Amino acid sequence: MNGQAASGQNTQWQFYLTRLDQQLARWVSSRERRDIINWYTEYFEDAGPGREQEILRQLGDPEDLARQLAEERGYPTRPAGPTRKQVCIAALLVVLLSLPIYAIFHQTMYPDYSSAGNYIDVVEVAPERAEVDPGTAEAHQYTEGRVEVNIPFGDIVLDRGETLNVSATLNGQPADIGYTIDGQYLNVDGYGGINGEPASGQLVIHVTIPSSWTTPDVFAITYQGNITVMDFAAYNLDVNAVTGDIRVQGIQVENTLNLYTTTGDIHAANCSAILMDASADTGDIIVTGETPEVMDLSTDVGDIYLEMIGGLNRVNYEVWAMTGSIYVDDVQLGDNLSQAVQDYQQSLEASADAGNVRIFTYDTGIENTL
Amino acid sequence: MAFALGSPLLEVCVLAVLERGDTYGYALTQEVKGSLDISESTLYPVLRRLERDGYLYVYDQPYQGRNRRYYAITDVGRTCCRNRREEWRSFRDGIEHILRKGEVV
Known part of the structure; x- marks a missing residue:
């Protein structure tokens, strides 16, 4: 889909709801999250710009509100308990x-x-x-560092190399974007502008993390643009392209891999993680190669493609496409398709309200529609 | 305020507003806020509970190029509202009775 879909100015409440959504994702299922965000979106739209500030003040910190909303639904949110x-x-x-x-x-x-x-x-x-609460201070005892890249617009590219490198181009020209670093804590915050000035145009930010940072907690967000992460290792990796496309390839995540976009597509190739949560409201989700142990994939109107290598033999995938179709291939299963179908029904909870769920293998070309 | 506004009271307030006609989240909140000190996000869980219990249902209607979610009371909701209203009145009268006695003394 279109990676530069949002052309209008993002209002403050939209930023707030993006934050709220991210916090909710720590505890609440993607369906309930959507329900909550829809309620507040409608609320702000009906309230109009004149009351925006007052309502934002009343709602308070998005993390506190998310915690309260999660607890009202019976989700445990305290660090002492499991998420x-x-x-x-x-x-x-x-x-x-x-x-x-x-x-x-x-x-x-x-x-x-x-x-x-x-x-x-x-x-x-x-x-x-x-004991681990991903995304909070409690998780830090397991990680070497923390990386945050947060920009209002532009593309983000993340990879690993010998040394730390943060570079930016604006309309193809080298540009200076400020960042802070403290030990293995890197913060790239694009809100200070380019070369110290507000800017617009085609912005690309490329961040290379040293390989010696073994397992940082990584968080990347752009409000208008695409995010690409290549050959990367992290403890948790949180990627939010808001309206753009997400491409992650060759990713080793020790804990959770979260990928969110509303109108973009998500491509994930050869990713390993304990859990991958990918949500694209109107985009497609394409997962290929090695797959994480647990996956939760959901889209409202896009399609979902899974081209796995033996992944069907694993347990615990949740795949939802409300109006799209779900396609599942497994290149390793060959003649064992009937066994795969049995395993599939046992281990993979898939639902396409209006579309089809199909699984087949390259080797035999046999197709099964559930 | 020293007195808590618990879920049963909020529920009957919402049902009483819906008895007069279908409405949407923002308008409903403003209506209740006009009389009671509630926050912008108080009614969301109340509405979800009422929907889950069958006291109201929701439907979407296009409004200025988007969908707006409307809340409508069901027959069960009306019965509940009637009963709770009665309960509230007897509760209120009981408290009033005690408080008035205290004033006289």
Whole structure:
């Protein structure tokens, strides 16, 4: 889709809701998030610009509001307890640990993710993970550093190299964008302008993180532009292109990989992570090659393409396309398609309200429609 | 204020507004805010609860090139509103009765 879709000026409440959405993503499912954001979007639109400041003041800090909204829905949000993602991770561990038992006694049974009792067991199984709250200070004890790239417009390119490098071009010309660095903490904040002045045009920011920074917590956001991340390693990687496209390739994330855009597409190739959460409201989601252990993919009107290498043999994928279609290939399965279909129905929760769900393999060309 | 505005009270207030006709989130909030000290985000969870329990339903209607979500009361909602109104009146009368006695003494 169009990576430069948003042409109008982003208002302050839109920035606020983007922040709120990011915070909500720590705890709340993508469907509920959409519901909440729709409510506040409509509220600001109906209130009009005259009341914007007053309402923003009343709503307060987006993180506090997100926490309150999450707790009202029964999601645990305190660092002491597990987040939704940790519950997923822990549930995965329990499912993996119990697979041999299932294989012998309950071959056709579906793993039960729903009972509260299961969740409690799980936390006990994986206490070291349950203590981590991704994206907060508590997570920092597991990371070497933190990288934040936050720009109002322009493209972001992130990669790794020998030494730290932050460079920018504006309309093809070298430009100076300020940044701060403190140990392994890098902050590139584009709000100071280019060469110290407000600017507009085609901006590209290229950030190279030293390979010696083994597992930084990385957060990248642009409000109008595309984000590309190549051959990268991080503890958590949070990418929000708001309206642009996201391309991530050759990514090793130790914990969670979050990819968000509203009108752009998401391409993820050869990514490993404990959990990948990709959400594109109107764009397509294309996931190829190596896939993370747990994936939550959702789009409202786009399509979802999964071209995996043996990924169908794993557990716990959630794939939602409300009006689009879902296509699943697995290049490794060959003649084992019927087994894959069985596994698929057991492990992959897929829903296309108005479209199709299809799976097939390259080798046999057999296609199954669910 | 020293007195808490709990969910049952907020729910009956919302239902009472909807009894007079369908409305959308912002207008509903402003209507209740006109009489009570609530914040801009107070009513969202209240509306969700009422919808979940079948006391209201929602529908979208185009408005100036976008969709606006309207809330409408159901028959169950009307019954609930009637009952709660009665309960509130007897509760209020009870408190009033005690407070007046205190004033006289």
